[in-house]
Amino acid sequence: MLSAKSLFQEILDNDESFRLFCSIAAGGESQGGWENGRIAALVPAGLRELAPKVARHGADEDKHGRIFNALLKQRGLRPVAVPYETDYTLLLERQGIGLAHDRLNREEPLTEREIIVYLAHSRVTEQRASEQMRLLLRYFADDAVLGRAVKMISRDEDNHLAYCHEELLRFARAGHGRTIRSVLRECARAEIRVYRDVSLAVMTHMGRVLGWPRPKAAVLAAGIHAMYAYERLTGWRRMVSLAPPARRNALGTPAVVEAEGEFA
Numbered sequence: 001m002l003s004a005k006s007l008f009q010e011i012l013d014n015d016e017s018f019r020l021f022c023s024i025a026a027g028g029e030s031q032g033g034w035e036n037g038r039i040a041a042l043v044p045a046g047l048r049e050l051a052p053k054v055a056r057h058g059a060d061e062d063k064h065g066r067i068f069n070a071l072l073k074q075r076g077l078r079p080v081a082v083p084y085e086t087d088y089t090l091l092l093e094r095q096g097i098g099l100a101h102d103r104l105n106r107e108e109p110l111t112e113r114e115i116i117v118y119l120a121h122s123r124v125t126e127q128r129a130s131e132q133m134r135l136l137l138r139y140f141a142d143d144a145v146l147g148r149a150v151k152m153i154s155r156d157e158d159n160h161l162a163y164c165h166e167e168l169l170r171f172a173r174a175g176h177g178r179t180i181r182s183v184l185r186e187c188a189r190a191e192i193r194v195y196r197d198v199s200l201a202v203m204t205h206m207g208r209v210l211g212w213p214r215p216k217a218a219v220l221a222a223g224i225h226a227m228y229a230y231e232r233l234t235g236w237r238r239m240v241s242l243a244p245p246a247r248r249n250a251l252g253t254p255a256v257v258e259a260e261g262e263f264a
Contacts (some may be wrong), residue, residue, distance in 0.1 A: 002076045002219060005063060005139045010210060012146070015077060017209045024078040024086050026068035031089045033062035038104040040117055040184070053163060053251040062156065067149050074145070085201035088194060095190045097121055113179065116171055120183040124191050124239045130157040162245035169242050184240040192236055196228040225247035 014184040036058030040150060043051040046117055072079060084090070092098060098121035110118075133154035140146045201220060207217045227235075 002216065004135065005239075007220075008136070008139060014210055015075060017079045017206050018033075018075065019072060019080055020205060020209065022068040022072045022077075022081050024088075026065045026072075026079060027087065028089050029061045029068065030065035033058045033060075033065060035089075035099070035101075035104060036061060039099065039115075042104070042110045042117065044106070044109040044112065047112065050167065052113065054118075056251040056253070057160055057163065060160065064156065065211065066151040066154050067153065071149060078144055083201065084206065086198055088198045091194045091198065092121075092125070092191065097187050097190045106187060113175075116168075116176055117175055117183055119164055119168050119171070119185050120180060122160065123168060123184065123242075124187040126157060126161040126164055126237045128191065128195060130154070130161045133157050148155070159247060159250035162247040162250040165242055165245045166248065166250070169244065172242065175180060180242075183242070186222060188236040188239040189232075189240070192228060192231040195231075199224045199227075216228075 011021055036054050039053035040051045040058060043054060053176060093100060099110070099118055103114075133150065136146075136150045140150050143150070149236045168180055168184075203217070203220050203224065206212070207220075212220075
């Protein structure tokens with residue numbers, strides 16, 4: 001029977017599909033680490049209290065990238081180049097979502113609006129990350145190899161999401177509510193399109209590696225399209241709502257640094 005758990009297990013049991021899965025994940029996390037590091041360095045003087053939290057966000061993302069690379073090393077595997085069509089963070093940037101890399105490469109402080117754009121973009125993408133890691137946590141929390149890594153990354157992603165809610169609500173109270181709503185909606189609608197396209201591309205690559213028959217590939221593609229239809233109709237709303245998080249000041253402490261060897 002085709003299920004999310006059986007699909008993940010099939011990908012994880014094969015060295016080549018596992019290598020592609022971890023390479024895609026590590027690349028996205030490392031890119032997020034760089035972006036947050038640059039944003040932390042460019043936070044404007046009037047918002048300097050935010051800089052340590054942005055830096056903590058970036059440090060967590062860097063750590064996740066190292067964890068995925070360590071999981072590869074544990075199986076004697078090396079990362080592979082991430083196919084362009086599976087690069088979620090790059091494709092979002094190409095859609096004009098978030099802060100462009102050419103902007104982050106300039107030594108010029110960000111504006112208050114650019115900080116809001118960053119937080120709104122993060123609120124949307126961290127929703128996705130939190131949901132994906134909770135799904136993996138449901139199936140692999142007790143796995144001898146993946147369990148500890150999944151628990152740690154899932155906790156971090158929940159913290160990132162809580163931080164985005166808290167900071168955006170702070171900006172909303174300061175009079176930026178209309179801008180925040182507009183940017184959140186724009187980000188969410190672009191993200192669900194990119195996520196659909198990336199999901200289809202990843203499934204295509206996995207299907208080639210694992211030799212999936214056409215009917216199986218067609219069922220998976222239909223499921224991805226059905227999810228997109230739901231998200232386009234109403235599911236996107238979960239990505240734009242704001243509520244006080246249960247975890248307050250979730251990024252208010254330094255990042256916990258995990259050595260690569262602890263997962264290898």
